[in-house]
Amino acid sequence: MNQEGLGRQSRLRLGRLLRAEPAVLTPEFAARHLSLTRAQAAHELARWARAGWLARVRRGAYVSVPLQATSTDVALEDPWVIATDLFAPCYVAGWSAAEHWGLTEQIFRSVCVITASRPRKRAQVLRGTQFSLHSTAAENLFGLKSVWRGRIRVQVSDPARTLVDMLSDPSLGGGIRSVADMLTVFFREQPTLAPKLIEYATRLGNAAVFKRLGFLLAASHPDERELIAACQRKLSAGYAKLDPRLTCDKLVTAWRLWVPASWKRTNGND
Numbered sequence: 001m002n003q004e005g006l007g008r009q010s011r012l013r014l015g016r017l018l019r020a021e022p023a024v025l026t027p028e029f030a031a032r033h034l035s036l037t038r039a040q041a042a043h044e045l046a047r048w049a050r051a052g053w054l055a056r057v058r059r060g061a062y063v064s065v066p067l068q069a070t071s072t073d074v075a076l077e078d079p080w081v082i083a084t085d086l087f088a089p090c091y092v093a094g095w096s097a098a099e100h101w102g103l104t105e106q107i108f109r110s111v112c113v114i115t116a117s118r119p120r121k122r123a124q125v126l127r128g129t130q131f132s133l134h135s136t137a138a139e140n141l142f143g144l145k146s147v148w149r150g151r152i153r154v155q156v157s158d159p160a161r162t163l164v165d166m167l168s169d170p171s172l173g174g175g176i177r178s179v180a181d182m183l184t185v186f187f188r189e190q191p192t193l194a195p196k197l198i199e200y201a202t203r204l205g206n207a208a209v210f211k212r213l214g215f216l217l218a219a220s221h222p223d224e225r226e227l228i229a230a231c232q233r234k235l236s237a238g239y240a241k242l243d244p245r246l247t248c249d250k251l252v253t254a255w256r257l258w259v260p261a262s263w264k265r266t267n268g269n270d
Helices: 008-019 027-034 038-050 079-086 094-100 159-168 176-189 195-204 207-220 225-233 261-267
Strands: 054-058 061-064 090-092 110-115 123-126 129-135 144-149 152-157 250-252 257-259
Touching: 008 027, 008 038, 027 038, 038 054, 038 061, 054 079, 054 123, 061 079, 079 090, 079 110, 079 123, 079 129, 079 152, 090 094, 094 110, 094 152, 094 159, 152 159, 159 176, 159 195, 159 207, 176 207, 195 207, 195 225, 207 225, 207 257
Parallel strands: 090 152, 110 129
Antiparallel strands: 054 061, 090 110, 123 129, 144 152, 250 257
């Protein structure tokens, strides 16, 4: 790749932007760094993309193309970093966080992101990477850890918050059976963090978390008496499903929870 088609001033501008090492180039970013209007910056970014120096991620968002690339059809270098820019304020969550913390060995094809913004599409594919987006209120951005991805810090839910999110919405973990397996790994690998499950669930305010957590603890971790008792104290009126995506036709009255028949037969809850 060469710089044909770019004048000296344009090359200098592009170089100034790339030296700032942004994860994503946007008109707003370019306008600030180049003292241009937003319209002028958008025009420059589009021109650099046509020249092959940038690759369009989505409307108004670009990434740089490596010098050794033979085309602009490049994959995202680090999807977590891209998510941090495009969906801010947000954090990496669910199955993606579970993979990061070693709670699962399953391989998931998409990146799970919880965001306080309101994306128009919940499932997005950006340069070949799938993103699964889930919205939450800004006050729910807690229980997070900062991890370095190159020179960029990215927010990811800590192990306990990861599980609480998946207990709130089992689809974030690939379904309740996967969540139950991850809970077992959590107690084996991170037992000192167990009290945070109650702390985070209380703060999140979804009563179904206590019903699902209490049920799973009673079934597979009966020695966790303090946590089970805490879940019992937090039980609310009304009933929830163990997993809204499953047929839950049996009621476990102790936890006010509808579960699949197979779960009630095998776990000893009644």
